[in-house]
Amino acid sequence: xxxxxxxxxxxxxxKGGIPIINCAYENTAFDYFPWYQQFPGKGPALLIAIRPDVxxxxxxxxxxxxxxxxxxxxxxxMDSQPGDSATYFCAASMPDKLIFGTGTRLQVFP
Amino acid sequence: xxxxxxxxxxxxxxxxxxxxxxxxxxSGHATLYWYQQILGQGPKLLIQFQNNGVVDDSQLPxxxxxxxxxxxxxxxxxxxxxKLEDSAVYLCASSVDRLGLGYTFxxxxxxxxx
Numbered sequence: 258x259x260x261x262x263x264x265x266x267x268x269x270x271x272k273g274g275i276p277i278i279n280c281a282y283e284n285t286a287f288d289y290f291p292w293y294q295q296f297p298g299k300g301p302a303l304l305i306a307i308r309p310d311v312x313x314x315x316x317x318x319x320x321x322x323x324x325x326x327x328x329x330x331x332x333x334x335m336d337s338q339p340g341d342s343a344t345y346f347c348a349a350s351m352p353d354k355l356i357f358g359t360g361t362r363l364q365v366f367p
Numbered sequence: 368x369x370x371x372x373x374x375x376x377x378x379x380x381x382x383x384x385x386x387x388x389x390x391x392x393x394s395g396h397a398t399l400y401w402y403q404q405i406l407g408q409g410p411k412l413l414i415q416f417q418n419n420g421v422v423d424d425s426q427l428p429x430x431x432x433x434x435x436x437x438x439x440x441x442x443x444x445x446x447x448x449x450k451l452e453d454s455a456v457y458l459c460a461s462s463v464d465r466l467g468l469g470y471t472f473x474x475x476x477x478x479x480x481x
Contacts, residue, residue: 299474300473358409
């Protein structure tokens with residue numbers, strides 16, 4: 258019940274495409290859903306996050322869509338760029354608990 | 368603002384040897400976390416400290432792993448003796464409080480056990 262399922266495992270898009278990464282959770286006690294971006298040799302860095310009382314959040318080219326009834330959320334990257342190539346992790350959080358998904362390796366080709 | 372500092376960046380040891388990792392959190396961050404990230408997987412929490420007390424160490428293999436945060440600031444994570452399956456990146460993170468405000472990761476220590 259503490260798992261966060263993430264798909265796909267890897268994603269290849271061309272520059273300008275809109276990659277979509279999906280996550281699902283079971284525990285309704287989670288109250289904060291961050292996305293992390295990780296470049297090789299670096300730790301994960303917070304990209305964008307949402308709370309379950311909103312259905313969508315946009316920050317620049319990154320958008321989270323949240324479906325509370327389905328217990329699913331997704332990350333959309335608009336107008337993707339080669340610099341977006343990284344591994345993306347969704348996560349689900351409550352006080353003293355941050356559970357990561359398994360990660361999606363995104364490659365954006367020029 | 369300085370980030371979370373970790374050292375060393377890389378370590379290669381033989382199985383059954385011991386190794387220690389060091390973490391210096393962001394100033395003022397009371398909560399400190401150690402994660403293990405195996406290649407191709409998401410980070411897995413090993414231990415969480417609040418100041419110098421342990422909040423959660425349920426996933427720490429206590430027969431070989433130990434961690435301390437004696438003065439409520441820096442922390443060390445030790446493995447003794449190391450096994451091949453301990454090869455991973457060990458990430459330290461810190462946050463202002465247990466709610467996770469300001470959650471920030473360090474760059475990690477890549478451990479290879481041969």
